[in-house]
Amino acid sequence: xxxxxxxxxxxxxxxxxxxxxxxxxxxxxxxxxxxxxxxxxxxxxxxxxxxxxxxxxxxxxxxxxxxxxxxxxxxxxxxxxxxxxxxxxxxxxxxxxxxxxxxxxxxxxxxxxxxxxxxxxxxxxxxxxxxxxxxxxxxxxxxxxxxxxxxxxxxxxxxxxxxxxxxxxxxxxxxxxxxxxxxxxxxxxxxxxxxxxxxxxxxxxxxxxxxxxxxxxxxxxxxxxxxxxxxxxxxxxxxxxxxxxxxxxxxxxxxxxxxxxxxxxxxxxxxxxxxxxxxxxxxxxxxxxxxxxxxxxxxxxxxxxxxxxxxxxxxxxxxxxxxxxxxxxxxxxxxx
Amino acid sequence: xxxxxxxxxxxxxxxxxxxxxxxxxxxxxxxxxxxxxxxxxxxxxxxxxxxxxxxxxxxxxxxxxxxxxxxxxxxxxxxxxxxxxxxxxxxxxxxxxxxxxxxxxxxxxxxxxxxxxxxxxxxxxxxxxxxxxxxxxxxxxxxxxxxxxxxxxxxxxxxxxxxxxxxxxxxxxxxxxxxxxxxxxxxxxxxxxxxxxxxxxxxxxxxxxxxxxxxxxxxxxxxxxxxxxxxxxxxxxxxxxxxxxxxxxxxxxxxxxxxxxxxxxxxxxxxxxxxxxxxxxxxxxxxxxxxxxxxxxxxxxxxxxxxxxxxxxxxxxxxxxxxxxxxxx
Numbered sequence: 001x002x003x004x005x006x007x008x009x010x011x012x013x014x015x016x017x018x019x020x021x022x023x024x025x026x027x028x029x030x031x032x033x034x035x036x037x038x039x040x041x042x043x044x045x046x047x048x049x050x051x052x053x054x055x056x057x058x059x060x061x062x063x064x065x066x067x068x069x070x071x072x073x074x075x076x077x078x079x080x081x082x083x084x085x086x087x088x089x090x091x092x093x094x095x096x097x098x099x100x101x102x103x104x105x106x107x108x109x110x111x112x113x114x115x116x117x118x119x120x121x122x123x124x125x126x127x128x129x130x131x132x133x134x135x136x137x138x139x140x141x142x143x144x145x146x147x148x149x150x151x152x153x154x155x156x157x158x159x160x161x162x163x164x165x166x167x168x169x170x171x172x173x174x175x176x177x178x179x180x181x182x183x184x185x186x187x188x189x190x191x192x193x194x195x196x197x198x199x200x201x202x203x204x205x206x207x208x209x210x211x212x213x214x215x216x217x218x219x220x221x222x223x224x225x226x227x228x229x230x231x232x233x234x235x236x237x238x239x240x241x242x243x244x245x246x247x248x249x250x251x252x253x254x255x256x257x258x259x260x261x262x263x264x265x266x267x268x269x270x271x272x273x274x275x276x277x278x279x280x281x282x283x284x285x286x287x288x289x290x291x292x293x294x295x296x297x298x299x300x301x302x303x304x305x306x307x308x309x310x311x312x313x314x315x316x317x318x319x320x321x322x323x324x325x326x327x328x329x330x331x332x333x334x335x336x
Numbered sequence: 337x338x339x340x341x342x343x344x345x346x347x348x349x350x351x352x353x354x355x356x357x358x359x360x361x362x363x364x365x366x367x368x369x370x371x372x373x374x375x376x377x378x379x380x381x382x383x384x385x386x387x388x389x390x391x392x393x394x395x396x397x398x399x400x401x402x403x404x405x406x407x408x409x410x411x412x413x414x415x416x417x418x419x420x421x422x423x424x425x426x427x428x429x430x431x432x433x434x435x436x437x438x439x440x441x442x443x444x445x446x447x448x449x450x451x452x453x454x455x456x457x458x459x460x461x462x463x464x465x466x467x468x469x470x471x472x473x474x475x476x477x478x479x480x481x482x483x484x485x486x487x488x489x490x491x492x493x494x495x496x497x498x499x500x501x502x503x504x505x506x507x508x509x510x511x512x513x514x515x516x517x518x519x520x521x522x523x524x525x526x527x528x529x530x531x532x533x534x535x536x537x538x539x540x541x542x543x544x545x546x547x548x549x550x551x552x553x554x555x556x557x558x559x560x561x562x563x564x565x566x567x568x569x570x571x572x573x574x575x576x577x578x579x580x581x582x583x584x585x586x587x588x589x590x591x592x593x594x595x596x597x598x599x600x601x602x603x604x605x606x607x608x609x610x611x612x613x614x615x616x617x618x619x620x621x622x623x624x625x626x627x628x629x630x631x632x633x634x635x636x637x638x639x640x641x642x643x644x645x646x647x648x649x650x651x652x653x654x655x656x657x658x659x660x661x662x663x664x665x
Contacts, residue, residue: 001556017545020528031406070547087462089586103482114621131644133646137649138645138647138649139645139649140600140649142407142599143593143599143641143649144642144645146586146589146590146593146640146641147590147638147639147641147644147645148592148642149586149638150586150634150636150638150641150642151637151639151642152637152638153634153638154631154632154633154634154635154636154637154638155633155635157631158629158631158632160458160629160636161631190480217629235599246597254637256561265469266466266469269462269465269466270466270467273463277387278460279460279462280460307480311474311475311476311477311478311481311482311578312475312478313474314469314473314474314477315470315473315474315475315478316474317470318466318467318468318469318470318474319465319467319471320470321463321466321470322453322459322464322467322468322471322504325458325460325463325464326453326459329457329459330457
């Protein structure tokens with residue numbers, strides 16, 4: 001390798017050593033996988049639109065946008081968790097605790113803001129519990145969240161006595177019905193949250209710390225980064241987003257149950273990974289996560305319209321995950 | 337080498353976690369002797385042993401996977417697939433001598449699929465098994481169309497029926513499988529390589545361990561042990577369905593982790609796994625005897641798992657000023 005290849009001119013014509021460029025790339029997901037995923041989904045959309053006249057209808061996309069927004073919120077939180085080198089198996093259980101807490105608040109005829117605040121606070125507290133054990137006490141995230149998943153689902157069942165809550169005031173259900181220019185408000189809330197997440201990730205110190213901790217926790221500590229606080233923040237943020245998802249789920253289904261978020265945890269992990277984030281941490285991109293979660297829901301919805309049996313849909317979305325990760329791996333391997 | 341695996345080093349650190357678990361069990365035992373003396377009646381102890389069999393078999397398989405530095409969240413799906421295969425084929429009138437090998441083969445094949453994705457395509461274990469869990473479960477549900485197989489063949493029923501003073505064949509099978517696993521893990525080259533590979537794949541490769549063999553060993557053995565477990569699972573329940581054993585893998589992982597296995601691989605013991613299963617099962621049994629509602633059982637189980645994690649991590653960090661080396665898991 002000659003010396004000229006070590007220095008590449010940037011857009012201002014200045015030569016930057018490649019070493020620096022790679023350091024800058026630390027924040028970017030260098031993976032080709034989001035591109036692969038979007039290409040696969042695009043082909044799928046063309047095929048689904050060709051086979052089913054309903055696929056490109058506005059109603060289909062409106063109906064699709066709501067569950068996508070719920071899963072998307074959890075995925076954004078999970079993205080930070082995975083970027084920090086962890087994993088959160090308790091996300092689904094936290095949604096259950098949050099939704100049930102909202103149900104209890106509604107049962108006691110509290111005003112709407114109080115119901116929503118209680119839901120958010122329940123999610124936040126559950127996340128903070130994980131954050132303390134993982135960030136401050138440095139316990140392994142997969143083990144802590146495995147335990148707290150069982151614990152939280154037990155708490156959700158115990159405080160709801162296994163019942164489901166209904167009879168929410170209209171103010172809570174408003175989230176489901178409201179739309180702006182035909183776009184469901186749930187989806188706009190998700191986009192706004194994604195924008196906030198992108199700013200947090202790219203332009204704040206905390207975002208930098210999260211990536212640094214995920215890349216190398218020991219190095220981050222020796223660099224004087226507040227590792228414990230960063231990790232605590234990651235899980236608390238994830239808890240807060242799970243609380244938001246709880247509010248949206250309660251609004252859409254008009255009921256609250258302890259097992260409400262059950263499928264969303266694995267979906268969120270799969271969406272983040274589908275977007276190309278390495279499961280070992282150290283890299284994250286909001287756009288890639290959006291691509292991942294959108295791919296899942298678009299494909300699932302398309303398969304539904306193509307009259308594929310529901311259980312096969314489930315199997316095929318899993319195959320999509322495996323194929324995308326395998327192809328992404330192969331491309332990555334070829335580039336090196 | 338962190339894992340001498342012989343009794344010579346007993347008490348010198350390697351079995352320290354197991355000692356703590358045993359102390360925890362002793363405390364639970366004393367509390368139970370006071371609060372619910374019925375727990376120690378022979379009938380209840382036999383029931384406890386029967387409830388442990390299947391969990392123990394799958395956990396021993398999961399221990400192999402965790403020792404290799406992996407994780408398998410498709411174990412519950414494999415358990416469901418194999419038990420439905422066994423019951424469906426049995427109900428079609430095929431003899432046990434055909435159905436049982438086919439069941440084992442199914443389990444081994446599903447395990448091999450996981451291993452191939454991880455070893456050949458280099459997909460991280462949690463992602464690969466997350467995908468196959470959805471795949472196996474989806475295909476199974478499509479096959480059964482969500483319907484129950486509400487009767488099981490007579491020979492399978494006979495396997496699950498209690499004999500020998502309340503014990504059934506699952507207890508004997510679990511004991512034999514534990515013994516066999518101990519021999520393979522500690523007394524064979526390939527078993528030892530699992531520890532070395534899990535500790536550090538790079539270092540293991542330098543000492544001549546293949547980068548693929550331990551992965552296949554771990555996941556295929558989990559598949560086989562799960563399908564043996566599926567025989568007793570179906571036999572004890574008497575009915576199976578496509579959604580059977582949903583979330584079972586998390587109980588299994590909790591048991592193994594409670595038993596002191598390092599989720600990063602290379603460290604763990606059969607004794608610890610046994611104690612972890614014993615603790616989870618006796619806790620569940622005790623709460624039933626004490627007439628505690630199911631919701632509180634979850635809370636207690638979660639708390640015990642967290643306690644186990646704190647115990648095992650505390651000793652690993654003991655005396656270390658450096659932060660944890662690998663926070664990734």
